[in-house]
Amino acid sequence: MDMNQYLSMFIDESNDHLQSLNESMMGLEANPEDLSIVQVIFRSAHTLKGMAATMGFEDLASLTHQMENVLDLVRNNKLRMQDFIFDTLFKSIDALESMVEDITAGGEGKADVSAIVSSLQAIVRGEVPTAGGAAAEVTAAAAGNATDAQVFLDEFQYSVLEQSLQEGHQVLYVDVAIRKDCQLKAVRAYMVFDLLERSGEVVKSFPSVQDIEQEKFDYGFSLYYITQKDASEIQKMILNLSEIDTVTAVALDQESLRQMGQESVAATAEAPAPAPAAEAAPAASNASPAASAHGKEENKAAPARAGGAPSPSRTIRVDIERLDVLMNLFSELLIDRVRLEQLASEVQNGDLTETVEHMGRVSGDLQNIVMKLRMVPVDTVFNRFPRMVRDLAKSLDKKVELIVTGAETELDRTVIDEIGDPLVHLLRNAVDHGIESIADRVAAGKPETGTVHLRAFHSGNHVFIEIEEDGRGIYPKKILGSAVKKGAITQEQANAMSDDEAYQLLFAPGFSTAEVISDVSGRGVGLDVVKAKISSLGGNVTIYSTPGKGTNFSVQLPLTLSIIAAMLIRLGSEKYAIPLSSIVETGIVKQSQIRTIHGNKMLEFRGSHIPLVSLSKIFSIPDYDESTEEETEIVVVRKGERLVALAVQDFIGQNEIVIKNLGKYLPDVQGISGATILGDGQVALIIDPNAFIK
């Protein structure tokens, strides 16, 4: 059966499960007694195993199988989680990740995981793995065990079989034993498959087709088969081939299918169905205590799985291009809606007006949904960081706490896909070079545990992602010193540079060399790459640092497409939108409250003076000027700590708006970050409050 079409689905789902494994493991580490987390981990591992086996990635399947064995003991209170078990499980997850990566890159997901497998097996046997000895001994067992996998049907195969049953096809479980004296058993097996494929479809075979082709099986194999023919007929057909010892074909109904699908081969062997002799043989030859023990565990595990059936997935995956098409079609619909509304108002027919109004409401809701489909929370990128920081801190022998906020902040999918790597770099940088060693921290009078804040938030047309730590900070003088030493700048240039400019040097290509690292505490490692990547996304990185107190890397990213809440305002006949996230408050000031300081209009706001910006002047609004008015409406906006009041004529109200860019032709317009289309089809420009705050 051609599995290629399911490959991308497999990869996506595997990544999801790996992520969930990572998260749950982190959760479990924080809370080792919580068995419900173990259940979640077990289920993820189990599903992963099933999927991997289906797709023929046997290494993946066998590793997850070993993990399952460990987890099973834990959830049944037979094993307590300990550090080395965590480490081994984390290592297993890493190995799984690299296998999935290999598969993603077009490989076969093969990896040498024997060391991890033997550690896992040792854990199951209740041994604390020591560095060398035990591993070597169990590797042999592992090799034997690799063939001792099971015919697990994953949800997908199961549903295929179930559907076939419902459509009136026969679903058979076929067990074939080839004669022991057969010389070319792979060829015989091939003949069986060939024969079967002529009158039906093999959904799943054990061992996998590849293994059978490479003669990696004893003298028997089993498979699930969909056909129109009777079991007995199939049986006869196969027996007609030479050198076939026995054939058992059992027709399955829904009930037995469920049992078969969820239990191991070991279990089916005990089932009333004629026990496949050949299948039993390898199991017996493998009957080390560990093997039989896990056979029993599997039986025990089965009811638990049946009871706690994985909840159906709440999401589906859609090709981005389809969303784009959907969006374009929707835009067309909107135009027609507006036309219809116009026509209806001309025709003045009650029924028509009502229908058009209703259609307007429905399409309004539809619009919101369509637009939101492309938005993905940054959580999809952030979720791998806790694990990364944990590992990094552990390997550096530091104590680091990562605090993530704003993970629900949404970004366009296209941006999300790109920001992962730069953020990894910055986080590593923060943990590796920002946070001091425990001794240094204590000496500096700081708590042992360093804190790294990872936050995301919307501001105007941008999303900011900040990585802030309370580490040693960056000393601009040191950067300048090493830059001069390297000949990147002259001493005169260095003298003239502000702190901000000095920080920017960290992003200069080639700045990160070994001797610089020692001089400026390793800052600057590969930061030029980070900067380049973020710039290519149309973003920007800024560094704020207080020597001795910590550093904040602030990444500003654009939303290529996004929906934000905005305040619509009027200036004369023109309408503008101000992103709500930048607005501190709105109010009215009297002309007498406005003062002039150094020729700039200032305004007292909550005890301090803030500048008053005249939008009508900046934008040369033809039919409005606030200076002629007795009272002026103001919108106080913020960028970081700084505030500015914008003078406007009227507030129209709050609205969800879709950010659109102004098209490639227009140059960057100062103070304008984009445009949006209002309900009446008119374009309103979006004000970029950041532009007014220097």
Add this chain to the structure above:
Amino acid sequence: MAEDIKVIVFKLGTEEYGIEVEKVQTIERMMPITRVPKTYSFIKGVINLRGVVIPVIDLRGRFSIEEAEHTDQTRIIIVNVNEMEVGFIVDSANDVIDLNRDIIDTPPDVVGGIKAKYLDGVAKIGEDRLLIMLNLSEVLNKGEIVQLESLEG
């Protein structure tokens, strides 16, 4: 024999201009235009074309011809050049003709007050009809526009 090309014909004042039909996305009637502050004077603003925001250029302004009132005949021709979508406001657009490339001559130095580099050539149709073929890349050339603006400003 060079092949025939289809050309959209539009008017600015008394002159007739042509744009190859492949470069034209649609022709729209006048619609509300949102002014964009702090940009070139000939950029009239942006429009909402079926959900896409597109800048609109007054071609008269671009060619330094005196601007005229918009009428029932005024059209916005949406062109797509170098992946840029731009609308041109023209006095009217109501003809599509087949043109043989052979009859397009290189332009004289100045035609109707427009610099020669905006032109691909001039085609003589029939007895007394001259069609000015526009070089859209040049018309939309921003580098040149920046110079122009700084001269004016």
